[in-house]
Amino acid sequence: MGGCVGNVGGGLQTGGVGELKRYRERAAVLPGAVLWARTADGGAYRVLPDGCMDLLWIEGELVVAGPDSRAFVGRSEVGTRFAGIRFAPGTAPGFLGVPAREVLDLKVPLADLWSPGRSRWLADRIGRSADPALALEEIAGGLFDAAPDRLVSQVLRGVRRGVAVPALAGSVGLSERQLYRRCLDAFGYGPKMLDRVLRLNLALDRARRGLPLAEVAARSGYADQAHFTRDVKALTGVPPRTLLA
Structure with a gap:
């Protein structure tokens, strides 16, 4: 999920x-x-x-x-x-x-x-x-017949690839401040928070498939398993093993 x-x-x-x-x-x-x-x-x-x-x-x-x-x-x-x-x-x-x-x-x-x-x-x-x-x-x-916002797609691709905010802003022709404001309107939060949320869900998908948490952390871009655990608890209120039980 x-x-x-x-x-x-x-x-x-x-x-x-x-x-x-x-x-x-x-x-x-x-x-x-x-x-x-x-x-x-x-x-x-x-x-x-x-x-x-x-x-x-x-x-x-x-x-x-x-x-x-x-x-x-x-x-x-x-x-x-x-x-x-x-x-x-x-x-x-x-x-x-x-x-x-x-x-x-x-x-x-x-x-x-x-x-x-x-x-x-x-x-x-x-x-x-x-x-x-x-x-x-x-x-x-x-x-609903709104045309897709190309900026949204570009930002999502960049965030999922791990592109740093300055480079991401430059790639879409915006300043970092402009990018932040556009992300707030589109996603509700800035690109760094968007990265945390998307990475959380990607990591949890991998954990639900039975991968060890250390491997999940490494494959999902966390510094280590402790970093993964801290971020899951900060965003969900419980540690990964409790969430997945």
Whole structure:
């Protein structure tokens, strides 16, 4: 569940196998997006930062989940239904019309960003559907036609390759300060924090495949296993072995 694979706005760690069985996801019609749905079993879940934003339908309400800079633990009542579109990092602001920095670490009713009437009409239409996730996808595909931001793609490629900030800024024709501001609008945080979040998810993906943590750290760009452990605990609240258990 690295990158954008997870739940409720980030990588999801649930309190039991039952909830995982009630979670499903697939690629959405919007480029790079993931369509997901789950029905809560009442257990706790830990949402991990992954650089993504979600448009959520939660029992009749539409909510925008901003990018997370740290994990949080939530709990849902048994039977609560969720449907969501998880946008690829940096793409949601162009679709939703809100800079990522304004919703960092927040869950905001769509009615606060769009007109209340429009938001209510969309939520009611989804709620009347036999499959809220499918209805959400159909509506989103019809509403959103924003052109991809080439800068977002360039920045993501550079960060994933480990390009230093000065060189990255130069490669996209911006000063370091301009790059930082553009990253705040697109991702919710600057390029260094974006690197930490993306690297965290890449490392956790490798750890879930059974690689030893020392090897995970080395292959994911951490100085050593202790560095990996410190960063995981800082971003998720728990050490890697607890998170992966």
